[in-house]
Amino acid sequence: MSAFVRNKRTCALLCAAALGMGLFMPARPAAAAESEDPVVLRVSNWEEYIDLGDWDEEETIELESGDIIGETSVVEDFEEWYEETYGREVIVEYSTFGTNEDLYNMLTLGDVYDLVCPSEYMIMKLMAEDRVVPLSEGFFDETDENNYYVRGVSPYIRDIFESQEINGEQWSKYAAGYMWGVTGIVYNPEVVTAEEASTWKILGNPDYRRRVTIKDNVRDSYFAAVGALKSDLLCSEEFRSDPDYSRNLEREMNDTSPEMIAAVQDYLQALKDNVYSFETDSGKADMITGKVVANLQWSGDGVYTLDQADEDDFELAFAVPEECTNIYFDGWVMLRSGIEEDPAKQHAAEAFINFCSRPDIAIRNMYYIGYTSVLSGGDDPRIFEYMEYNYAAEDEEEEEAAAEEAEEETVEEEAEEEAAEEETAEEEDAGDGEDVIEYDVSYFYGGADCEDGTYVIEAPAESLHRQLFAAYPPREVLERSAVMVYFDQEQNDAINRMWVNVRCFNIRHVPAWAWVLIAALIAAAVWATVKVRRHFSGT
Amino acid sequence: MHFSRKNLGIPYAVFLAVFVVAPLVVLLFYAFTNGQGQFTMENLTGFFTDPNALGTLFYSLLIAVVTTAVCLLIAYPTAYLLATSKLKNRTVIVMLFVMPMWINFSLRITALKEILTILEGNLAMHPFLNAVIGMTYDFLPFMILPIYTTISKLDGALREAAMDLGADRTRTFLEITLPLSLPGILSGVSMVFLPAMTNYVVLDMLYNSTYIMGSLIGSYFAAYNWHGGSMIALVLLCMICIFTLLTGGEDETARGGALL
Numbered sequence: 001m002s003a004f005v006r007n008k009r010t011c012a013l014l015c016a017a018a019l020g021m022g023l024f025m026p027a028r029p030a031a032a033a034e035s036e037d038p039v040v041l042r043v044s045n046w047e048e049y050i051d052l053g054d055w056d057e058e059e060t061i062e063l064e065s066g067d068i069i070g071e072t073s074v075v076e077d078f079e080e081w082y083e084e085t086y087g088r089e090v091i092v093e094y095s096t097f098g099t100n101e102d103l104y105n106m107l108t109l110g111d112v113y114d115l116v117c118p119s120e121y122m123i124m125k126l127m128a129e130d131r132v133v134p135l136s137e138g139f140f141d142e143t144d145e146n147n148y149y150v151r152g153v154s155p156y157i158r159d160i161f162e163s164q165e166i167n168g169e170q171w172s173k174y175a176a177g178y179m180w181g182v183t184g185i186v187y188n189p190e191v192v193t194a195e196e197a198s199t200w201k202i203l204g205n206p207d208y209r210r211r212v213t214i215k216d217n218v219r220d221s222y223f224a225a226v227g228a229l230k231s232d233l234l235c236s237e238e239f240r241s242d243p244d245y246s247r248n249l250e251r252e253m254n255d256t257s258p259e260m261i262a263a264v265q266d267y268l269q270a271l272k273d274n275v276y277s278f279e280t281d282s283g284k285a286d287m288i289t290g291k292v293v294a295n296l297q298w299s300g301d302g303v304y305t306l307d308q309a310d311e312d313d314f315e316l317a318f319a320v321p322e323e324c325t326n327i328y329f330d331g332w333v334m335l336r337s338g339i340e341e342d343p344a345k346q347h348a349a350e351a352f353i354n355f356c357s358r359p360d361i362a363i364r365n366m367y368y369i370g371y372t373s374v375l376s377g378g379d380d381p382r383i384f385e386y387m388e389y390n391y392a393a394e395d396e397e398e399e400e401a402a403a404e405e406a407e408e409e410t411v412e413e414e415a416e417e418e419a420a421e422e423e424t425a426e427e428e429d430a431g432d433g434e435d436v437i438e439y440d441v442s443y444f445y446g447g448a449d450c451e452d453g454t455y456v457i458e459a460p461a462e463s464l465h466r467q468l469f470a471a472y473p474p475r476e477v478l479e480r481s482a483v484m485v486y487f488d489q490e491q492n493d494a495i496n497r498m499w500v501n502v503r504c505f506n507i508r509h510v511p512a513w514a515w516v517l518i519a520a521l522i523a524a525a526v527w528a529t530v531k532v533r534r535h536f537s538g539t
Numbered sequence: 540m541h542f543s544r545k546n547l548g549i550p551y552a553v554f555l556a557v558f559v560v561a562p563l564v565v566l567l568f569y570a571f572t573n574g575q576g577q578f579t580m581e582n583l584t585g586f587f588t589d590p591n592a593l594g595t596l597f598y599s600l601l602i603a604v605v606t607t608a609v610c611l612l613i614a615y616p617t618a619y620l621l622a623t624s625k626l627k628n629r630t631v632i633v634m635l636f637v638m639p640m641w642i643n644f645s646l647r648i649t650a651l652k653e654i655l656t657i658l659e660g661n662l663a664m665h666p667f668l669n670a671v672i673g674m675t676y677d678f679l680p681f682m683i684l685p686i687y688t689t690i691s692k693l694d695g696a697l698r699e700a701a702m703d704l705g706a707d708r709t710r711t712f713l714e715i716t717l718p719l720s721l722p723g724i725l726s727g728v729s730m731v732f733l734p735a736m737t738n739y740v741v742l743d744m745l746y747n748s749t750y751i752m753g754s755l756i757g758s759y760f761a762a763y764n765w766h767g768g769s770m771i772a773l774v775l776l777c778m779i780c781i782f783t784l785l786t787g788g789e790d791e792t793a794r795g796g797a798l799l
Contacts (some may be wrong), residue, residue, distance in 0.1 A: 502589035
C-alpha cells in the first residue's frame with residue numbers, strides 16, 4: 001500500500017504542521033459572526049493512526065456509492081465539518097503516543113487531553129481509576145443522523161462492548177471503538193505449513209530455531225505463552241463443547257495464578273533462545289526480507305505485511321492459532337481531567353468520535369492505517385462495498401466487459417492494446433484454476449443472531465489464509481477469541497517481574513570459572529597500575 | 540546596572556539548573572521514596588539483592604569492557620600509525636574516520652544489520668558478538684581521535700633522545716610513547732566505556748534480547764515503577780562518577796609523568 005510509504009515520509013512534517021496549526025490558530029482573527037470562543041479539543045492517538053490526507057489521484061477508492069479520496073487530513077476535515085454542522089469553531093490540538101504505557105505515564109505527569117484512543121486494557125484501567133467521563137445520552141440517540149457511531153458500529157463489536165465490564169460498568173458506557181483485530185501468526189507458506197503456523201507452539205518449534213519472532217511486550221507474549229502451555233486443554237473436545245466455552249476460555253487465558261506465571265516464565269525463558277527477536281516493529285520488515293519465517297503479529301499489521309510482500313511478489317500468509325486468539329480494540333474515551341464538565345468540550349469530543357465513524361472517513365482511515373474499523377456502516381453500504389473492493393474475487397463477466405470496453409475505445413497505440421489483451425488472458429487463466437469461495441461475514445455486519453449467508457462476499461479460495469482472513473476473521477475464529485483483561489496492581493507487578501526475569505541476565509548464572517577469570521584480570525590490572533606508578537615515581 | 544564578567548555565565552547557569560540539576564533532584568526524590576511518597580531505602584537494598592538487576596549490571600559491564608578492549612586494540616595502532624606517519628593529508632584520513640559519525644546512527648546500525656546478516660547468516664545466533672560489533676562500530680571514532688591527538692602532540696625530541704641514549708624502537712615505544720599517550724587512551728576509554736554500558740538501542744536493533752542497564756530502566760518505567768527505575772539510574776550515575784574520578788586521577792598522574 002503506497003499510503004504507508006508516503007505516510008512515513010510526510011508524517012513528521014504533517015504532524016508538525018498539525019501541531020503548528022493547533023498552536024497558531026488562536027492568533028487568527030475569529031469569524032465575525034461568532035462571538036463565542038472556539039472550542040479547543042486536545043486529542044491524543046496512536047502514531048500513524050489517522051488519515052493525514054494528501055492522496056494521489058490514482059489512490060481514489062472507487063465504490064458503487066461514490067468515490068472516496070483523502071485530500072486533507074481527517075483532523076482538518078473535522079474542524080470544517082464541525083463548524084458547518086454545529087456552527088461553532090473548534091480547534092483540534094492533535095498529538096500522538098507510542099504505547100499505552102507512554103500515554104498513561106504522560107497523564108500521570110500532568111499532560112491533559114480531552115479525548116484519547118488507547119487499547120481496551122488501558123481503557124479498563126482508566127475506567128477502574130475513574131479517570132474517564134461517560135458518553136452522554138445524546139451520543140446514543142440513533143435518530144440523530146450525525147451520530148455516525150451508534151448508527152454504524154458493527155453489532156458484533158457493540159455486543160462485546162456491552163458485555164464486557166469492569167467494576168460492574170459496561171465498556172460501552174465510556175468507550176467508543178475505533179479499530180480492532182486479533183493476534184495471529186504471519187508465516188511464509190513456502191517454509192511453514194498452515195498447520196504448523198496455526199498453533200502458538202510455533203514460537204517454540206525447534207525446527208524454526210531463530211527464525212520466528214515474538215512481541216516485545218509482556219501482554220502479547222504472556223497470552224501466546226499461555227496459549228501454548230494450555231494447548232491440549234484448549235483444543236480438547238470436552239473444553240470446546242462446554243456450554244460455557246467462551247467464559248471458560250476467557251478465564252483460562254487470563255490466568256494469573258502464581259503457578260501459571262512461573263510456568264510462563266520458564267516457557268518464555270526457553271523461547272528466548274528459540275526466537276529471532278522480541279520486536280515491536282522490525283518483525284514486518286524481517287518477514288518481508290525473508291530473515292524470519294513466522295512472526296507473532298496483530299492482524300492489522302499482518303495485513304500490512306502481506307500487502308508489502310505482495311508488492312515484492314513474495315507471498316506470505318496469516319493464520320490464527322487453533323487454541324485461541326486475543327481479540328483487541330482501540331477505542332476513544334474522554335478524560336475527566338480534560339473535559340472538566342465542560343459541555344461544549346464534551347460535545348466536540350463526541351462529535352469527533354462520530355466524525356471518525358462516518359463511513360467515508362472510516363474507509364479513509366482503514367486505507368491509510370491498514371487496520372479494520374469497528375464499523376459495519378449500518379444503513380450505509382460503503383464499508384461493505386469497501387471490503388468487496390479490497391477482497392472480492394474478480395468477477396469474470398465484469399472483467400470481460402471491461403476488456404471489451406478497452407477494445408471498443410480503439411486505442412491508438414496497438415502495443416498498449418496488446419498488453420491489455422495479454423493481461424486479460426493471463427487473468428482468465430488464473431481465474432480458471434482459482435476456486436472462488438463464499439466468505440461469510442454476517443456476524444460482523446448483522447450480529448450474532450444474523451443468519452450465515454446474509455452478508456457474503458465471493459473471494460478467492462486463498463483468502464482463507466490471506467488479508468481478508470486477517471482483516472475480517474470468520475465467525476469460527478472469533479468464537480475462539482478471548483479478551484485479555486486489565487490486571488490489577490498485584491497481578492501486574494507479578495507479571496512484570498516475570499518479564500524482567502525473562503529478559504535479564506541472572507547473576508547466579510555466571511559460572512565459577514568466570515568469577516575466577518574476572519578476579520585474575522582485576523588483579524592483573526591493579527598490579528600493572530601499581531607498577532607503572534612506581535616506575536614513574538622512581539625516575 | 541553594572542555588567543560584570545560573571546553575568547556571562549548566566550545562560551549556562553540557567554541551563555544547568557533547568558536541565559541538569561532539576562532532573563537530578565527529581566531522580567533523587569523518586570529513588571528514595573515509595574509509592575506513597577515516604578522516604579525509603581528499599582529501592583537501594585532492592586537493587587543490590589535483586590539477582591536480575593545485578594546480572595544486568597554484570598552483562599552491561601561485560602559488553603562495555605569487551606567493547607572498550609576491542610576498540611583500544613583497533614584504535615591504538617591506527618592512531619599511532621597515522622600520527623607518526625609523514626603523510627601530507629593526515630587530516631583528510633582522520634576525517635575519514637570521523638565521517639561515519641555524520642551519518643544518522645540508526646541508519647548506520649540498520650546497514651550494519653544487513654552486513655552482519657550476510658556475514659553470519661542468521662543474526663540471532665550470536666547476540667553477544669553482535670552487540671560488541673555494533674558498539675565497536677559506533678564508538679571507534681571516539682577512541683581513535685583522542686589517542687591520535689595525544690600522540691601527534693608528543694614532543695618528537697623525547698623519542699629521539701631515547702634512541703640517542705641507546706634504547707631500541709620497542710623500548711622507546713614502551714617507555715616513552717605509550718606512557719605519554721596514556722591521557723589519550725584514558726579519555727578514549729571513558730568515551731567508549733560509559734556509553735557502551737547503557738546504549739541499549741544497539742542491542743535492540745541487532746536483536747540481542749537480553750536487557751542491559753538502559754533497557755532495564757526503561758522496563759521499570761513501562762511498568763510504572765518510577766521509584767525502582769530511578770534508583771537504577773542513580774546507581775548507574777554513581778558508578779559513572781566513580782569511574783570518571785578514577786580515570787581523571789590517572790590522567791593527572793599521566794600528565795605528571797609527562798612532565799618528568
